[in-house]
Amino acid sequence: MSTTHSANLERSLLLIPLPLLLLVFYLLPFLGVVGWSFTLPEPGIEQYQRIATDPAIHDMLWRTLRLCLTVSTLALVIGYLLAYCWVFSPPFWQRMVEICIFIPFWISVLVRAFGWLIALRSNGVLNGGLMGLGLIDSPLQLTRNETGVVIGMLHFMVPYALFPLLSSMRQLDQRVLLASRGLGAGALRTFWQVLLPQTVPGLLGAFIMVFVFCLGFFITPVLLGGGQTVMIAEYVFLQMFQTSNWGLGAALSVVLLALVSALIWLLLRITRVNRLVG
Amino acid sequence: MSQEHQRDCIEVLIEKARNGQINRRTFIQAMGLLAAAPLAMRSGISWAADGKPLVVVNWGGDALDAFRRSWTDSFSKSTGIQVRIDGAGPTEGAIRSQLASGKPSWDVVDVDSYSAMTLGRDKILQPLDYSVIQRGQVAPGQSHDHGIAGYLFSYVMAWDSEQFGDQGPTSWADFWNVEKFPGKRTLYKWMNGMLEAALLADGVPAEQLYPLDVPRALRKIDELKPHVLSFWSSGAESQQLMIEGEVSMGAIWSTRAKLLAEDSEGRIRWGYDNAFLNASSWAVLSDNPAGSQEAMRFIQHALQPEGQLKLFELLGNGPSNGATQKLMTAEQREADCASEENFKKQIFLNTEWYADNYATTLEQYLTHLSK
Numbered sequence: 001m002s003t004t005h006s007a008n009l010e011r012s013l014l015l016i017p018l019p020l021l022l023l024v025f026y027l028l029p030f031l032g033v034v035g036w037s038f039t040l041p042e043p044g045i046e047q048y049q050r051i052a053t054d055p056a057i058h059d060m061l062w063r064t065l066r067l068c069l070t071v072s073t074l075a076l077v078i079g080y081l082l083a084y085c086w087v088f089s090p091p092f093w094q095r096m097v098e099i100c101i102f103i104p105f106w107i108s109v110l111v112r113a114f115g116w117l118i119a120l121r122s123n124g125v126l127n128g129g130l131m132g133l134g135l136i137d138s139p140l141q142l143t144r145n146e147t148g149v150v151i152g153m154l155h156f157m158v159p160y161a162l163f164p165l166l167s168s169m170r171q172l173d174q175r176v177l178l179a180s181r182g183l184g185a186g187a188l189r190t191f192w193q194v195l196l197p198q199t200v201p202g203l204l205g206a207f208i209m210v211f212v213f214c215l216g217f218f219i220t221p222v223l224l225g226g227g228q229t230v231m232i233a234e235y236v237f238l239q240m241f242q243t244s245n246w247g248l249g250a251a252l253s254v255v256l257l258a259l260v261s262a263l264i265w266l267l268l269r270i271t272r273v274n275r276l277v278g
Numbered sequence: 279m280s281q282e283h284q285r286d287c288i289e290v291l292i293e294k295a296r297n298g299q300i301n302r303r304t305f306i307q308a309m310g311l312l313a314a315a316p317l318a319m320r321s322g323i324s325w326a327a328d329g330k331p332l333v334v335v336n337w338g339g340d341a342l343d344a345f346r347r348s349w350t351d352s353f354s355k356s357t358g359i360q361v362r363i364d365g366a367g368p369t370e371g372a373i374r375s376q377l378a379s380g381k382p383s384w385d386v387v388d389v390d391s392y393s394a395m396t397l398g399r400d401k402i403l404q405p406l407d408y409s410v411i412q413r414g415q416v417a418p419g420q421s422h423d424h425g426i427a428g429y430l431f432s433y434v435m436a437w438d439s440e441q442f443g444d445q446g447p448t449s450w451a452d453f454w455n456v457e458k459f460p461g462k463r464t465l466y467k468w469m470n471g472m473l474e475a476a477l478l479a480d481g482v483p484a485e486q487l488y489p490l491d492v493p494r495a496l497r498k499i500d501e502l503k504p505h506v507l508s509f510w511s512s513g514a515e516s517q518q519l520m521i522e523g524e525v526s527m528g529a530i531w532s533t534r535a536k537l538l539a540e541d542s543e544g545r546i547r548w549g550y551d552n553a554f555l556n557a558s559s560w561a562v563l564s565d566n567p568a569g570s571q572e573a574m575r576f577i578q579h580a581l582q583p584e585g586q587l588k589l590f591e592l593l594g595n596g597p598s599n600g601a602t603q604k605l606m607t608a609e610q611r612e613a614d615c616a617s618e619e620n621f622k623k624q625i626f627l628n629t630e631w632y633a634d635n636y637a638t639t640l641e642q643y644l645t646h647l648s649k
Contacts, residue, residue, distance in 0.1 A: 056641070056642075056645040063648065144508040222511070226507060226509060227467040227510065228509060228647050230647075242369060242370070244370045
């Protein structure tokens with residue numbers, strides 16, 4: 001009895017550094033940011049009123065949400081297909097999926113953004129190839145706009161969609177699928193009525209994880225957006241460093257954090273954490 | 279053997295101290311450990327107030343090395359004050375946060391002239407000591423209470439002769455004329471000079487530009503926007519857009535235009551006609567750590583013609599001290615944005631207007647870009 005008690009105590013002591021670290025290096029500074037949002041340049045809720053009423057800020061928030069939703073949805077579809085390949089394919093294809101996912105996964109986001117810029121620009125590899133094959137007459141505009149941002153972000157986010165989906169598919173009892181086929185259901189019906197419903201928690205988890213990550217993207221939209229695709233992270237940077245409007249920058253950070261917290265709360269409610277991380 | 283190694287350690291330490299990479303206390307302690315305290319005394323290294331090196335902050339990249347070779351090496355040599363160049367990028371927000379932290383670590387910053395004015399009004403910067411810095415070295419209008427032009431640079435029109443042959447654009451109206459001059463464009467993301475270009479294109483005479491008619495300028499930019507491929511935010515980006523032929527015309531820095539003309543063997547052409555001249559200014563943070571006098575002495579040193587010429591040779595930035603012209607060859611003067619001849623062709627960005635309006639207008643400008 002006493003041994004388990006002291007073991008528990010030891011375990012909780014070992015856990016202390018984490019909340020302490022978060023308190024000192026995250027929560028306290030963040031309270032400072034919250035303070036700024038209500039005090040700069042003058043005390044009051046002026047900055048929040050501006051966020052609620054300024055059409056330019058609404059445009060930016062809407063653009064951020066639109067891009068994040070697009071990227072999350074596409075990442076989910078691609079992630080689902082890859083997870084399916086990984087779980088149900090012969091070993092050769094499993095290796096191929098691993099290589100295609102892990103090698104880019106270890107490359108820095110900055111390098112990848114430049115890589116996409118080179119590959120996608122009007123006289124780049126992709127446009128050159130398509131024109132060489134006679135598929136298009138004039139180059140497609142694939143970078144320096146929202147399309148470029150979506151491609152760049154998607155490439156970064158697919159692994160984050162893949163992992164939760166993978167763990168949810170691996171936990172699946174594959175005999176259930178065999179049983180479904182054995183009882184006369186076709187491949188499509190097995191997918192819709194047996195596989196998909198059982199992977200819904202993984203899908204939701206993956207969606208929210210990818211979406212939350214997307215909200216904070218900075219360098220990819222800056223490099224691939226041609227200066228015309230300002231998302232919330234860059235907008236906050238702008239307020240902090242270019243226009244010195246710290247109050248608005250802080251208020252937007254608070255709004256962003258509130259949004260992310262709400263989504264994470266949702267994530268925890270919908271799916272148990274252990275299923276998500278496998 | 280160990281003695282050789284010890285001697286090498288001492289050399290490394292002296293080198294580090296000269297470059298301002300370590301402070302006096304670390305230096306003396308380390309030399310003491312190596313039993314070289316007497317040598318430390320004789321090393322000829324002197325220290326700024328409290329033994330802190332003077333920290334000069336610029337925008338990094340090639341400018342790190344160029345500042346060292348043009349200014350800080352010679353300054354340390356002649357005054358014994360150590361200098362450390364930090365390429366962190368002294369944006370207004372970063373300078374403000376230095377002061378807000380209560381313990382600034384920067385001394386001298388290289389900022390836009392209007393930023394120095396804005397920050398000076400908020401007492402983030404200290405007034406320059408014009409008994410140490412000779413104000414008359416720069417042209418009138420290029421110095422104010424909190425900033426003095428350290429070098430000049432220009433936003434010019436560059437174009438691709440592969441697209442237009444010898445009949446290239448000659449005015450900002452041509453830049454906006456996509457029927458006569460087809461192809462994509464690139465403009466500057468941080469706005470300097472771009473509203474002016476739009477207004478000139480819209481028919482506003484150069485002498486009536488200020489105060490800028492912002493709504494009119496933004497309307498004109500909206501008009502060109504479908505043809506703008508990218509709003510560049512770094513010099514390298516603008517250079518890449520032009521050299522790859524992704525755009526046929528760009529409003530870019532003169533320094534990059536010069537490199538482009540050289541790299542493309544004349545394919546990319548440019549000129550100073552109707553370009554926008556801007557001053558990058560020296561400014562000193564309030565309560566700067568290494569001492570006010572040291573900072574002022576550095577600025578005075580950096581205004582000397584020899585160093586200014588060196589910076590021009592390394593980066594192509596125009597000397598703010600007119601006396602530098604006398605040291606230049608005719609060819610250099612032709613390329614120099616600040617030479618008398620080129621100065622007349624250009625429009626000097628109005629420091630007061632930018633100090634009053636930059637932040638609010640930039641936000642509107644960026645909103646228009648993102649639409």
